[in-house]
Structures are given as C-alpha cells and as structure tokens.
Amino acid sequence: MTSTSIETPLIGDLQAVTDDDGPLATVRVGVVTFPGSLDDRDAMRAVRLAGGSAVQLWHGDHDLQEVDAVIIPGGFSYGDYLRAGAISRFAPLMEQITHAASGGANALPVLGICNGFQILTEAHLLPGSMIKNEHLHFLCRDQRLRVENADTHWTGEYWAGEEVVIPLKNQDGQFVADNRTLDELEGEGRVVFRYVDENPNGSRRNIAGISNAAGNVVGLMPHPEHAVEAGFGPDSSARGDVGLRGGTDGLGIFTSVLRKLVG
Amino acid sequence: MTAEAMSRKFNIDTVAQAEATPGQDLPWAALGLTESEYRRIGEILGRRPTGAELAMYSVMWSEHCSYKSSKVHLRQFGDKVTDGMKEHLLVGIGENAGVVDIGDGWAVTFKVESHNHPSFVEPYQGAATGVGGIVRDIISMGARPVAVMDPLRFGAIDHPDTARLVHGIVAGIGGYGNSLGLPNIGGEVVFDAVYQGNPLVNALAVGVLRHEDIRLANASGTGNRVVLFGARTGGDGIGGASVLASESFDSSKPSKRPAVQVGDPFAEKVLIECCLELFKASVVEGIQDLGAAGISCATSELASNGDGGMHVELTNVLLRDPSLTPGEILMSESQERMMAVVTPENVSAFEAIMDRWAVEYSWLGEVTDTGRLIIEWDGETIVDVDPRTVAHDGPVYERPYHRPAWLDDVQADAFDAEQPTDLRAAVLELMASPNLCSKDWVTDQFDRYVQGNTALAMPDDAGVVRVDEETGLGVAISTDANGRYSYLDPYEGARLALAEAYRNVATSGAEPLAVSDCLNFGSPEDPEVMWQFAESVRGLADACQELGVPVTGGNVSLYNQTGGVAVHPTPVVGVLGVFDDVARRTPSGWREDGQAIYLLGTTKDELDGSEWANLRGHLGGRPPAVDLAAEKTLAAILVNCSRDGMIDAAHDLSEGGLAAVLSEMALRFGVGARIGLDELCERDRIDAFTALFSESQGRAVVAVPRSEEVRYNDMCTARNYPTLRIGVVDTENEALDLQGYFNLPLDQLREAHRGTLPRHFG
Incomplete structure (x- = not known):
C-alpha cells in the first residue's frame, strides 16, 4: 500500500494540499507518520496555513515522494518504549531522511x-x-522562547533575539549533552531556541532547540504547530496583545522553510 | 503447548461433562453470584453450567455489567424522553454510546464512565484504563475520538493517602490520554473526606463522525467471520467487573490488585487509527470494544444484537499467558482489544489493514443462524447458551429503598454560623480552598493542544472543540456534580447538577443538546443508598424533560463505600452543546478596559451546602432552589449574546458564588475590575457577605462592551430576566476592587489561588 492511503478521514480535509496558489504552494513539505505519532495532522495543517503543500509520509515506505522538506512531528512513536525515538530511528523512511539531510547547506531541510x-x-x-x-x-x-539563531532553514522569518510564545507539552523534554558538545553548540551558534523566564524541564543551558552545522536540520521540544492559527493557539504572543487563543508565533517556522526553498 | 495438551492440563469442563455430572459443585459464590442467581442459570440451561458458562454469566450478571439494581430506575431516562427531545438523537441509550446530530451531516458521540474501584486499588493503571475504556466505546460507534475530560473526586486534601491517589490518578490519565493524542479539555477536581476510601474517577470521551459512518455492535449475516484484534489476552483484570466494581471494599479480604487491568496507550493509539481505516474502507459489519467482562461480553452482546448465533473456537485467541484457563480467557479484561464481524469477501482487506498497522488479530469463528452462542475449546463444546440470557436477561432487582430517617435532622440543620467580619480575608480563604483553588497543577499535566481544534479548555466553563475546519462547527462539553447538594436532597441535587452543566455549556455560547451521566453511589443493598439513587434518577430524568435534553447514555457505579460508609450520592452529569461556529465562544474572563460587568439572575440567602459552609465544617439544610424554566431563559440569553456579539466574557455562578466568579474572571487574563455591591444588596435584600458567598442558581456574570449595553439590556428586559450592572473592567489597577469593602491585588489573589495544589502535591 502506498502512503496516500493513510487518510485522516474526520475533522478537516488533510488531503487538500494547500490553501494557497501562491509561489509557496509549489513547495512540498512531507510530514512523517509513525505508529504513535500524534501531531502529524497538526503539522500538516501548519504547512498548509503557511501556504505550502503538505504531503503525508509513512514511516514504513522507502520513498520520500520528492518532497522539498520533511517534518517529523510530535507524539509518542512506538509508545516511547525503550527510549523516546529509539525505535523510530530504524524506520525505513528514516534511513532515507538521514541520508538526504546529511549533505551540507543544500541538503533536505x-x-x-x-x-x-x-x-x-x-x-x-x-x-x-x-x-x-x-x-x-x-x-x-505556553512557553516563552528566544530565537537565538535566525539563519537556519527553519528560522529565517525571525530575527536573532526575537521572543516567541509557543506551547510546550512533554514528559521527556530535558535536553542533555556533555559540556564539550554544549560548548560546541554555543560556539557554532547552533542553539536555535532557548527557554526564557523559566526553564520548564531542567534542560542544560535553557536549550529548547538546536540545529546541525549546516542549519538544514533543526529540532525543538516546544510545538510551533500549535501556534499557527488564531483561535486555537496560546492565549498570548510575544508580539503584543492577541485575542482569545490568538497566539500564532509558531507560524514563522513553517513560512521560513517555504521562503528558503523558493529562494 | 498444543491446545490438546492444554485441554488435558485444565481438565476442561465441557457441556457433555456438565450433563453427566449434574451434582458437581461450582465456585459460584467466589465469582460473586448469589445462590438464587446460580439456580436461575441452571433453569435457563436445563443443566448445571460448565465452568466457562459460569464465568460468563458471573461477569455479565454482575452489577457493573447488568445494571441489575439500577435498571428499574434507569428506565425513566427512556420513558421521559419526548419526541421533541429525540430530534437530534441518532442513536440512543443501549449502544456503546449515544450519537447526536449536530448538523451539516456531522454527528457527535460522547459518554462518561466510572473507573472508581480500580483507581483506588492501583491509581495509575486504574485511571489510565478508565480513559482507554471510554475511548474504545467511542471508536466502537465509528467515530474519531476528539477530546477527553475527567471529573475527579478525592478524599481530604491533607489525608496521608490522598497524595498517593492524586499523583497516581493524574499521572495515569495524562500518561494514557496524552499518548493517545486526545486533548483533555476540562473536568472537575473535588476534595471531600467522604471520598477518602472511594475516590471517584470518571472519564468522558467525545468522538466525531459523519452520519453514514455510524457503526453498531451487532453480529449479522450468517457465515460472516468473527475476529478479535489488538492486544493479546492476558491474566489482567480477571473478574474486574464482578469482583471490583460490584462489591464494597473490606480490609479483611486479600488484596484485589490482580483484578486491575494494565494499559498500553501505544497499542490503543494504533488501534484507533487502525479502526478508523477499517471504517473508511467499510470492511467491518459490526464492531464491539472489549471492556468489562472481555470476550464474554463482546461475544454475547454481538450475538444477541444480531441474527442471534455465533460459533467461536476459543483456542484461537492469542494469549499473553498460555496458562490461562478457558474461563479466565472469557473473563479477562486485558485492554486494547476489539472484536469485529467481517464478511468473507472483506477478510483479505481486513488483514491488509491489520498488517499495515502491525496489529495482531485472530479469527475466532463465525456468525450462525442457530440462535445459540457456542464456544468450543479445541473442538469440545464448553459454552452452549442463548446469548440473550447472558447479555440481556440478567437478574433485575427491585431493591427495597426508603428515605433515611436522619435526613429530617440534616435538612433542619441550616447553616447559621456567624458571618466573617473581614470579607477580603474570606475571599482569599475561599479561593485558596481545596475545591476552589486553581487546578493548573492537575491540568498542566494534560495535553490540551493536540489535534489543533481546541477552542476553549480549562479553566473556562466548558471545553470547546472545532469539528469542521471549513465552517467552524463545533461542540462544547461540561461535566458537573455537587455531592453535598445531593446528600442534602438527592432529587434536587441531580437537577442542580444538570442545571449547572447546562448553564456552563450555554455560558460558553453553545446550545445545549444532550446529556450523558455517571451515577456514583454507595451500596444498593443499603435501602437508604438505594433511595438516594432512585431520587437522583427521578430528579435527573425530570430535569432532562423540563430542559428538553435527552440522556444518550452513561454508566452507574455502585458499591462506592468503604467500611459501611457510602460516598455522597454523586450523579456526574455531562452536557454537550453545539456551536455553528466556535469562533464565537465566550471565555470566562474579561480583558477590555471599560466594559460593563453585569450580573444575571437574583441572589437569595442560600448558603446551605455551600462551599463557604463546607469551609466552616457544616453540611446541613437544603440545597439552593433550582428553577429550570429560569435556567432555560438564562441559557437562551447567553447563547444569543454570544451569537450577536453582545458579550466578551461570561462565567456562571456555582460553588463559591459571586466571590469565586469575580476572582476567576479577573485571574483568567490577569485583568482587574471595580465592583459595587450596594445596588445588588438593596435590590435582593441581602448583605454583602450573602451577595458574595450565596450559591443561588440561575446566575451568570457577563462583560458587555459599551456599545452593546443598550441591546444587552433590551434583550434581558424582553425576556424578563433580571440583570444588574455591578461594575466595570479596569485594566489600570491590577486588582479586584470591591468598592466600600476591600481592594484585593490580583498578585495576592493569584498566589493564594495557585499555591494550594503545589503546596500539597508539588
């Protein structure tokens, strides 16, 4: 079976690839579903709201369907059994992603x-x-973050030092690494997001998100896909007063990669 | 081990053997059956039951599964439904969950259930599997689950055992619900010593489907195949329904820990997606989740709701523990299992979907036209019954009941303690109290964002989720109960619970449509408890009729008592409402400077059973009077105000009265207000303390934009509903300023409000 058959039949039409017919709509962003993925539909909606085309990818497939970028969404893939992410990394599609993402600045975001x-x-x-x-x-x-690096593929729409409010939700969110690695990340400007005001989980050096050296691979614990649509996001924004659940500070992450890819 | 070897090992009790050895003694009492029930089984079968049959009857005839004590009363929910109330009802009581039409071809199914006893024995797993069970009920209807809610009741906040239960139960709900990707959008957390040995852990789930996708639990079509899929069957939860949920706790008996099920949320999440794919591909004819009484329940219910016959080979069941006996397999309550009926043509399509999601399945047998449920073990018949006698013809008891003699004295004992002289201190005390303090410590452990459709969640009056992204069509849900009110007057208490849930939904801006209930009571064998139950059902059924909202399903939990002391009668009522567009929902806090603050309704001296009386250690008198016609008018005003943009905030008055509502509205967005009570006191002839702490019904506070004040007042006048301007939103001063009484800075109020739970459990 192909990945297109993993329909998400109720609530919204996720098969609709885009809301837009602008230039960003030509960018195809794949969202991978593993057994136990939870925020895959939300990530697809975020891509769509940012103007791009969302493509559903299935963990067991060997084909990236010529997507221009990939989002690995939140959830508890394989129940987080053993260790969060430990089983999913062996999925056939992850091999494709790992290969495509390692290759410098022009590699897959x-x-x-x-x-x-x-x-x-x-x-x-x-x-x-x-x-x-x-x-x-x-x-x-609802967590306040500072964008430390606005030069990655996923943060170009922000400015360095800008603050954002993005929902955080996890059990295993404490980022740890040895000091040498932490110093390296800091030194190379690869700390992309940092917790502001209060460290919610004990993460080393308040780190909420990091990138690889080329800036095409970014990972973060908070959920930008939950701050993309007014009315369904956090009650606040770092940009000033917003309406009820009106925070959309996370949308820039998705528009960043679309803009980067259309040049 | 081969099945043959296993059957030797167990010395299987077959039907042939039962016929040959009529005098053989069976452990019916240990399985929770009474002597007369056991005799009745013999009469039905015309012989003694086999061990496997006895296992089936014992679980299916348990209080939990058969509703044998409550049935005669629950009929009122059906009898009192008028044609008008059925207008939106697609599926009523009796199926896994009721289904309600919300328009545009969309339907919603929702239900609240209890998992009280397992949660006391094993808090984490008990609460977790409570979520799992209710979610499977929702999937069984063909719906995608879209939200959960948890009404919780614990013992005294400072009792040494309460922390064990709070930590375990909250973590269990979070651990399971968060892993399923279901937003938790509300609920209740109540502390009262009366729940010390019997916490109430109720779980509500709501699902969404298209009308044409409704699935029912029946096995029709002779020759269709019966399949069991999901997790393997293990030894967990054996006798859960009969032993745990149908008996009171007694410390002299051995630990019942093995009867609690263990949950695997990952398996359930995969099961949800897998079932939705089955529905979409239209490859199942009937489907049933496995909960209480496991395979016994699923086979007998599917068979008796269909053409009436089923043939099953039990050795085909995939086991986690190969040493299980046939009786144990039939009774096991292992979680994350489903049973479906599939036509022979769809077998390969079914298997392809299972393989794709890596879900294990085994074909157990087929639908027959014999009218019998026949279960074989390696070819030998171990069960041969009419499935209706197992699933539907359980015993029905007309339990004796009478009004407790002590109630007169309790009702005569009105609250008349001296009023506090320092109202400011009283408000702070109230807002820091266990029942009115901020529940953030609990709700922050639940994911309220997942699925991206949550439009309102705690601490607002109702949880609101969007159903249709195109139109904004959505639903609101609220659950409520007040055990103290019900203790003082169970008939009125049930009506009050419905009134509050109904008011909450309307306060959020939604039109109330339907009801689900979870009735938590003590032992039905106690005539006084039985009277409380009978009165509560009568009250709720009457109130549903008056408000025009039908009960669509629910659950009864009896035997909630430890050491002879029953919990307060606690009918938890969930009300579901609909929005044509969730964008117009109303939050429970104000934020715009200068908006007028109005109180709807009138305030009487009604402090009996109140939160304030509770803080003074008093429980007596009569609960607040409830006027359902007034509630209906109030709801119509709130819904219309939302629809026409006349209000920007609304919060209903309930426990803690006006003091609680003003505090919560100010804290919601951290915006203060100036409030004057003089006019209110004069109009309603009450003092300031009563104005703040009375729990009179039919009231709400709203924030009205200046430009809407005329329209708002005209609307209230036209509907002849009392309303009074009591203040104004003030963004300058971050304080609740009760003019002439006190000024309470929000920082101080927040600290008192938010500090309580972390101090006890953090």
Whole structure:
C-alpha cells in the first residue's frame, strides 16, 4: 500500500494540499507518520496555513515522494518504549531522511518537533538527548522562547533575539549533552531556541532547540504547530496583545522553510 | 503447548461433562453470584453450567455489567424522553454510546464512565484504563475520538493517602490520554473526606463522525467471520467487573490488585487509527470494544444484537499467558482489544489493514443462524447458551429503598454560623480552598493542544472543540456534580447538577443538546443508598424533560463505600452543546478596559451546602432552589449574546458564588475590575457577605462592551430576566476592587489561588 492511503478521514480535509496558489504552494513539505505519532495532522495543517503543500509520509515506505522538506512531528512513536525515538530511528523512511539531510547547506531541510527532535537525536542528525523532565511530570504550558539563531532553514522569518510564545507539552523534554558538545553548540551558534523566564524541564543551558552545522536540520521540544492559527493557539504572543487563543508565533517556522526553498 | 495438551492440563469442563455430572459443585459464590442467581442459570440451561458458562454469566450478571439494581430506575431516562427531545438523537441509550446530530451531516458521540474501584486499588493503571475504556466505546460507534475530560473526586486534601491517589490518578490519565493524542479539555477536581476510601474517577470521551459512518455492535449475516484484534489476552483484570466494581471494599479480604487491568496507550493509539481505516474502507459489519467482562461480553452482546448465533473456537485467541484457563480467557479484561464481524469477501482487506498497522488479530469463528452462542475449546463444546440470557436477561432487582430517617435532622440543620467580619480575608480563604483553588497543577499535566481544534479548555466553563475546519462547527462539553447538594436532597441535587452543566455549556455560547451521566453511589443493598439513587434518577430524568435534553447514555457505579460508609450520592452529569461556529465562544474572563460587568439572575440567602459552609465544617439544610424554566431563559440569553456579539466574557455562578466568579474572571487574563455591591444588596435584600458567598442558581456574570449595553439590556428586559450592572473592567489597577469593602491585588489573589495544589502535591 502506498502512503496516500493513510487518510485522516474526520475533522478537516488533510488531503487538500494547500490553501494557497501562491509561489509557496509549489513547495512540498512531507510530514512523517509513525505508529504513535500524534501531531502529524497538526503539522500538516501548519504547512498548509503557511501556504505550502503538505504531503503525508509513512514511516514504513522507502520513498520520500520528492518532497522539498520533511517534518517529523510530535507524539509518542512506538509508545516511547525503550527510549523516546529509539525505535523510530530504524524506520525505513528514516534511513532515507538521514541520508538526504546529511549533505551540507543544500541538503533536505528537516524539522523535528518534540518526539521528532528525540528521533533526530537518536538518528544522530542532532547531538545530545532528551531525558525525563526534572520535575518528573508531563507538562503542558505556553512557553516563552528566544530565537537565538535566525539563519537556519527553519528560522529565517525571525530575527536573532526575537521572543516567541509557543506551547510546550512533554514528559521527556530535558535536553542533555556533555559540556564539550554544549560548548560546541554555543560556539557554532547552533542553539536555535532557548527557554526564557523559566526553564520548564531542567534542560542544560535553557536549550529548547538546536540545529546541525549546516542549519538544514533543526529540532525543538516546544510545538510551533500549535501556534499557527488564531483561535486555537496560546492565549498570548510575544508580539503584543492577541485575542482569545490568538497566539500564532509558531507560524514563522513553517513560512521560513517555504521562503528558503523558493529562494 | 498444543491446545490438546492444554485441554488435558485444565481438565476442561465441557457441556457433555456438565450433563453427566449434574451434582458437581461450582465456585459460584467466589465469582460473586448469589445462590438464587446460580439456580436461575441452571433453569435457563436445563443443566448445571460448565465452568466457562459460569464465568460468563458471573461477569455479565454482575452489577457493573447488568445494571441489575439500577435498571428499574434507569428506565425513566427512556420513558421521559419526548419526541421533541429525540430530534437530534441518532442513536440512543443501549449502544456503546449515544450519537447526536449536530448538523451539516456531522454527528457527535460522547459518554462518561466510572473507573472508581480500580483507581483506588492501583491509581495509575486504574485511571489510565478508565480513559482507554471510554475511548474504545467511542471508536466502537465509528467515530474519531476528539477530546477527553475527567471529573475527579478525592478524599481530604491533607489525608496521608490522598497524595498517593492524586499523583497516581493524574499521572495515569495524562500518561494514557496524552499518548493517545486526545486533548483533555476540562473536568472537575473535588476534595471531600467522604471520598477518602472511594475516590471517584470518571472519564468522558467525545468522538466525531459523519452520519453514514455510524457503526453498531451487532453480529449479522450468517457465515460472516468473527475476529478479535489488538492486544493479546492476558491474566489482567480477571473478574474486574464482578469482583471490583460490584462489591464494597473490606480490609479483611486479600488484596484485589490482580483484578486491575494494565494499559498500553501505544497499542490503543494504533488501534484507533487502525479502526478508523477499517471504517473508511467499510470492511467491518459490526464492531464491539472489549471492556468489562472481555470476550464474554463482546461475544454475547454481538450475538444477541444480531441474527442471534455465533460459533467461536476459543483456542484461537492469542494469549499473553498460555496458562490461562478457558474461563479466565472469557473473563479477562486485558485492554486494547476489539472484536469485529467481517464478511468473507472483506477478510483479505481486513488483514491488509491489520498488517499495515502491525496489529495482531485472530479469527475466532463465525456468525450462525442457530440462535445459540457456542464456544468450543479445541473442538469440545464448553459454552452452549442463548446469548440473550447472558447479555440481556440478567437478574433485575427491585431493591427495597426508603428515605433515611436522619435526613429530617440534616435538612433542619441550616447553616447559621456567624458571618466573617473581614470579607477580603474570606475571599482569599475561599479561593485558596481545596475545591476552589486553581487546578493548573492537575491540568498542566494534560495535553490540551493536540489535534489543533481546541477552542476553549480549562479553566473556562466548558471545553470547546472545532469539528469542521471549513465552517467552524463545533461542540462544547461540561461535566458537573455537587455531592453535598445531593446528600442534602438527592432529587434536587441531580437537577442542580444538570442545571449547572447546562448553564456552563450555554455560558460558553453553545446550545445545549444532550446529556450523558455517571451515577456514583454507595451500596444498593443499603435501602437508604438505594433511595438516594432512585431520587437522583427521578430528579435527573425530570430535569432532562423540563430542559428538553435527552440522556444518550452513561454508566452507574455502585458499591462506592468503604467500611459501611457510602460516598455522597454523586450523579456526574455531562452536557454537550453545539456551536455553528466556535469562533464565537465566550471565555470566562474579561480583558477590555471599560466594559460593563453585569450580573444575571437574583441572589437569595442560600448558603446551605455551600462551599463557604463546607469551609466552616457544616453540611446541613437544603440545597439552593433550582428553577429550570429560569435556567432555560438564562441559557437562551447567553447563547444569543454570544451569537450577536453582545458579550466578551461570561462565567456562571456555582460553588463559591459571586466571590469565586469575580476572582476567576479577573485571574483568567490577569485583568482587574471595580465592583459595587450596594445596588445588588438593596435590590435582593441581602448583605454583602450573602451577595458574595450565596450559591443561588440561575446566575451568570457577563462583560458587555459599551456599545452593546443598550441591546444587552433590551434583550434581558424582553425576556424578563433580571440583570444588574455591578461594575466595570479596569485594566489600570491590577486588582479586584470591591468598592466600600476591600481592594484585593490580583498578585495576592493569584498566589493564594495557585499555591494550594503545589503546596500539597508539588
């Protein structure tokens, strides 16, 4: 069976590739579904709201369907059993993604959100690892972040130092790495997002997201796809007052990659 | 081990053997059956039951599965439904969950259930599998689950055992629900010593489907195949329904831990997606989830709802533990399993979908036209019954009941404690109290964002999710109960619970449409408890009729008592409402400077059973009076105000009265207000304390933009509903300023409000 048969039949029409017919609509962004992925539909909606075309990808396939970028969404793939992301990294499609993403600045842009970030570290596309939150609870809250690096494929729409409010929700969100790796990440400007005000989970050096050296692979724990549509996002924005659940600070992540790809 | 070897090992009790050895003793009492029930089984079968048959009857005739004590009362929910109430009902009581038409070809199914007993024994797994079970009920109807909610009741906040239960139950709900990708959009957290040995863990789930996708649990079409899929069958939860949910706890008996099921949320998430794909491909004829009573329930219900016959080979069941006996396999409550009926032509399509999601399945047998449910073990018949006698013809008891003699004294004991002199301190005390403090510590452990359709969640009055992204069509849900009100007067208590849930849904801006209930009570063998139950059902059924909203399904949980002391009668009522566009939902807090703050309804001296009386250790008198005609008018006003953009915030008054509502509305977005009580006190002839703490019904506070004030007042006048301007939103001062009484900075209020749960459990 091909990946197109994994319909998400109720609530919204995710088969509609785009809302837009502008130039960004020509950019095809794949969203991978693993068993246990939860925010795959949300990530597709985010791509669509940013003006791009969303393509559903299936973990067991060997074909990237000529997508221009890939999002590995949040969730509990394989139940997070063993270790978050530990089993998913062996999926056939992950081999394709790992290969396509490693090749310098023109390589495939890949974004890992939450469980996706954990999978990217397991796949060694990004360094470090996520362990259980310091306070041991699952935590869902609207989190203020600072964009530290606005030069990656996924952050071009922001300016360095800009703050954003993006929902955070996880159990294993504490980013850890040895000091040498942390120093390297800092030194090379590869810390992309940092927690502001309060560190929600004990992550080393308040790190919320990082990139690879080329900037095409980015992983972060908070969920930008939950801050893309007014009325269904957080109650606040770092950009000033917004309406009820009106925060859309995460949309820039998706428009960033679309703009980057159309040049 | 081969099946043959296994059958030798177990010395299988076959039908032939049962016929040959009529005098053989069976452990009917240990399985929770009474002597007369056991005798009745013999009469039905015309012989003694086999061990496997006894296992089936014992679980299916348990209180939990058969509703044997409650049935005679529950009939009212059907009897009191008028044709008008059926207008939106696509599937009513009796199926896995009711289905309600919300327009545009969309339908919604929702249901609330209890998992009280398992959660006390094993809090994490008990609560987790409570979520799992209700979600499978929703899938069984052909729907995609889109949200969950959890009404929870614990013992005293400072009791040493409460932390164990709170930590375990909250983590269990989060651990399971978060892993399924279902937003948790509301619920309740109540602390009361009466729930000490019997926490109430209720779980509500809501699902969405197209009208044409409705699936029912029946096995029709002779020759169609019966398949069991999902997790393997293990030894967990054996006797869960009969032993745990149908008996009171008694410390002299051995631990019941093995009867609690263990959940695997990953397996359930895969099962959800896999079932939705089955529905989409139209490859199942009938489907049933496996919950209480496991395969016994699924086979007997599917068979008796269909053409009436089924033939099953039990050795085909995939096992986690090969040492299980046939009886144990039939009773096992292993989670994350489903049973479906598939036509022979669709078998390969079915298998392809299973393989794609890596879900295990085994073909157990087929639908027959014999009218019998026949279960074989390696070719030998171990069950040969009329499935209706198992699933539907369980015993029905007219349990004796009478009004408790003590109730007169309790109702005569009105609350008349001296009023506090410092109203500011009283408000702070109320807002920091266990029942009115912020529940963020709990709800922050639940994912409210997943699926991207959550338009309102806690702490707003109702949870709201969008159903159709194109039009904004969506639903609102709220659950409510007040055990203290029901203790004082169970008939009125049930009506009050419905009134509040109904008001909450309307406050969010949705039109209330349907009801699901979870009735939590003590032992039905206690005539006084039985009276509380009978009165509650009568009250709820009457109130549903008056408000024109039908009960679509629900659950009864009895035997919630430890050491002879029953919990307060706690009918948890969930109301579902519909929005034509969720964009117009109303939040529970104000934020625009200068907007007028109005109180709808009138305030009487109604402090009996109130949160304030509770804080003073008093429970007596009569609960607040409920006027359902007034509630209907109030709801219509709130829904119309939302539709026409006349209000920007609304919050209904319930526990904690006006004091709680003003505090919560200010804290929602951290925006203060100036409030004057004089006019209200004069109009309603009450003092300021009563104005703030009374729990009179039929009230709400709204924030009205200046430009809408005339229209708003005209609307209330036209509907002859009292409303009074009591203040104004003030963004300058971050304080709740009760003019002439006190000024309470929001920082201080927030600290008191948010500090309580972390202090006890953080």
